[in-house]
Amino acid sequence: MDNSEIQQILISALNLQDAHVTGDGSHFQVIAIGDVFAGMSRVKQQQTVYAPLMEYISDNRIHALSIKVYTPEEWQRDRKLNGF
Structure with a gap:
């Protein structure tokens, strides 16, 4: 899998404003930005991102x-800390 495939899956499935994906082919880092995460616990946020990717995780x-999740407001505040 490549980074852009994961990015498109997440944006489409979760209706995200943006997603940044980096990785080496099997190990990936995801930054997901969307209103969908507002009011969710950290665990629920992680589960929400994992859900559309489970097929790809189960078949290796x-x-x-690695997942970082932000609402658009949090991203505006914290994106410089992430190098964006």
Whole structure:
């Protein structure tokens, strides 16, 4: 799998404003930005991002996934900390 495939899956499935994906082919880092995360616990946010990717995790196309989640307001505040 490549970074853009994961990005498109997440944006489409979760109706995200943006997603940034980096990785080496099996280990990926995801920054997901969307209103969908407002009011969710951290665990629920993680589960929400994992859900559309479970098929790829179960067949080992994605071996490891690191996730950071932001609402658009949080992203505006914190994006410089993430190098964007």
